[in-house]
Amino acid sequence: MAIIVDKIQKKKDIALSCKELFVENGINNLTIAQVAKTAGVGKGTIYEYFNNKEDIVFEIINILLQEHNVKKHAKLESLSSSKDKIKTFFHTFYEEEGEHLRKLYKEFISISLMNRNQEMVDFQTKCSKTYFQWFETIIQEGIDSKELIPNAIKLSRGLFVLGEGMFILNETTDAIENIEEEFDIFFETLFQIIEVQQ
Structure with missing residues (x-):
């Protein structure tokens, strides 16, 4: 009897087995042979599931x-104030537990800029829309609960883009010494403007 392989799970298993390899070495310093060895499969198996290293990072x-x-x-649901939720929403840009995701995301951005393809554009667009809608919902909930002024919703797109921009600036330059501190200063100042004064 033939062994039935769950191809979706196999693809995930191969990719995840190489996560540390990509985090430690970056995509440019790796060969498919190294990836295959780390995954415990042959090069042919890699090509059965992926077109190239970029697909694995993706x-x-x-x-x-x-x-x-x-x-x-779960973290956002555990919080009660809009201020805490908005600050926590951006924690991904500097919290320690998100370090691997940040490193791989930088690889992904680099790949997207150098070898733009429609699948990556669609993925990035979907992610951006999903995160923005999530962020906008947090702002709207703050308005509905009378924590934030009604005009705060008009700032949601700019705040969202600004957060991503600060992350990219932090990752590509030495212009920001401490991103967590910068975010804290920014949000404390912002809330003096958009928070309903009691």
Whole structure:
């Protein structure tokens, strides 16, 4: 009797077995042979599931983002104030537990900029829309609970883009010495403007 292979799970298993390899070495310093060895499969098996190393990074990012979103949702649900929720929403950009995701996300961004393909554009667009809608919902809930002024909703797109921009600036330059401190200063100042004064 033939062995039935769950190809979706096998693809995930191969990708995840290589996560540390990509985190430690980066995509440019690896060969498919190294990836196959780490995954415990032959090169042919790698090519059966992936077109190239970039596809493997893409798969790892997909998996890690799904896991991250579950944790992030639970963390946000445990908070009561809009201020805490908004600050926590951006913690991914500097918290220690998100370090692997950040490193691989930088690889993904680099790949996307150098070898733009529609699947990656669609993925990035979907992620951006999903995160923005999530963030906008947090702002709207703050308005509905009378914690934030009604005009705060008009700032949601700018705040969202600004958060991502600070992350990219932090990762690509030495312009920000302490991103956590910068975010704290920014949000404390912001809340002086958008928080309903008691």
